[in-house]
Amino acid sequence: MTSTPEKSLGDNVAEFTLPEGCMLCGGALIIRSSPGNGSHSYCPHCHWLSRTRVRMHNGGLEIAYATRAVA
16 A cells, blocks of 8 residues: 655645555545654544554555553
């Protein structure tokens, strides 16, 4: 899966879309990243919001989600 930045929203703020990137429904995932606020993702199909961890890895972009459980 590949994507390129779609918008530059100001100093060091980027927003891009990963087609079929949502882990819950497989819809498009919109990711906004900034140095001060970190990275957040949103799926417009299922409305899933998440705080993501984004970093460069082996010449590509690695996106990770924190695992959390409530019992």
